[in-house]
Amino acid sequence: MGPSKPKSNYFVSDLSLSNSNSHTVEREMAPSSLVRYSRWISRFKFPYSQNNLFPSPPPFSSTTTAGLHNADSVTPGGPPPIRVSLTDSAGRGVFATRKIGAGELIHTAKPLVAHPTLSAVHRVCNFCLGKLRNANAKSEAHRGSFCGEECERHSKVFYDVEMEADWSGYDNYCRGRGLKYPLLVKRLACMVISGAISSDLLDILQPSSLYPHMILEFEEGYSLLRTALAKANITDERMLFLTQEWYNGVLARIRINAFRIELAGGYEDLRSAAAACVEAEAAIGNAVYMLPSFYNHDCDPNTHIIWINNANARLKALRDVEPDEELRICYIDTSMDHGARQSVLSQGFGFICNCVRCSAGD
Numbered sequence: 001m002g003p004s005k006p007k008s009n010y011f012v013s014d015l016s017l018s019n020s021n022s023h024t025v026e027r028e029m030a031p032s033s034l035v036r037y038s039r040w041i042s043r044f045k046f047p048y049s050q051n052n053l054f055p056s057p058p059p060f061s062s063t064t065t066a067g068l069h070n071a072d073s074v075t076p077g078g079p080p081p082i083r084v085s086l087t088d089s090a091g092r093g094v095f096a097t098r099k100i101g102a103g104e105l106i107h108t109a110k111p112l113v114a115h116p117t118l119s120a121v122h123r124v125c126n127f128c129l130g131k132l133r134n135a136n137a138k139s140e141a142h143r144g145s146f147c148g149e150e151c152e153r154h155s156k157v158f159y160d161v162e163m164e165a166d167w168s169g170y171d172n173y174c175r176g177r178g179l180k181y182p183l184l185v186k187r188l189a190c191m192v193i194s195g196a197i198s199s200d201l202l203d204i205l206q207p208s209s210l211y212p213h214m215i216l217e218f219e220e221g222y223s224l225l226r227t228a229l230a231k232a233n234i235t236d237e238r239m240l241f242l243t244q245e246w247y248n249g250v251l252a253r254i255r256i257n258a259f260r261i262e263l264a265g266g267y268e269d270l271r272s273a274a275a276a277c278v279e280a281e282a283a284i285g286n287a288v289y290m291l292p293s294f295y296n297h298d299c300d301p302n303t304h305i306i307w308i309n310n311a312n313a314r315l316k317a318l319r320d321v322e323p324d325e326e327l328r329i330c331y332i333d334t335s336m337d338h339g340a341r342q343s344v345l346s347q348g349f350g351f352i353c354n355c356v357r358c359s360a361g362d
Contacts, residue, residue, distance in 0.1 A: 080107035084294050093296045093326045100321040109313045111287035115183040118175055120284040127151035129261055129285045130310035157196035158187050165232035170224045180286050181254045182221045199241035205293055207252035222247040257293045261285045263307050287311045298328035299357040
């Protein structure tokens, strides 16, 4: 696969404005009838010092959406049997530190940031994205609900700031264009304003390439976001970080590092979970994680990611994994044929896949 790209704020492509594939990642792809564990993450991992692979944890309670040290949980037997190291050609990757058996839970991960889709905002918890028992579709359009007191308490990292503003214009902008990821940017901005996180929380993640017309679209979103906060009397001092460059850089990272969340209920094996996802309603939200973002792609993966009852991710082995073997997930629908997979990966993620399956033309 292609070499890793260097770290930068974001990449601007000089491709034509008429490029019809430029929104491949921003817009959701059609749902699969088999495996719908698609995820948006860059294949071009940038080199990073092995002594500084991870950022410092965000400055808020470890029981909330925290950084790597407390958001990516140990397994019952101790720390996860994995390490993050540099690969030969793909930047960072996740490797097994011991033999991992098929079906074994490798680790869990809490999101750094999560947000329900606008269509699901009154059906799922505004914090953990778990399904609500008593959904209220008639509640205020901008006000979400919570599944319990714990989630409501943890939501203070963003909720108080969010409730000060009128988001109708911003939501209409997202709804009219079918955009999901600006909602995550809004939530991150509110978390920074509340003092819960640093504005550079996502800087360690690889950004996507941005086409010129995307930049123009981002300008509209940025203007609506800043206007909504200013009208809520959020002072300029509290919004010093909120520049067009920050907005573009964060959205560039979210676009290819965010996971589409579909709950599988009580099923944890791949086939049952896939069948449950097929029968489920549309995705209930999107989330960004730290450690899961370091997993590289393979069209015949040895690991898969699943969500059972909320946005807490579970990564499990699909087959036996040997010590020092790299753990890989599939970013797209594994049932697609070779040509379709290559097209989606090239246009949406910027690389040509040379995995064993693709090399064999399967």
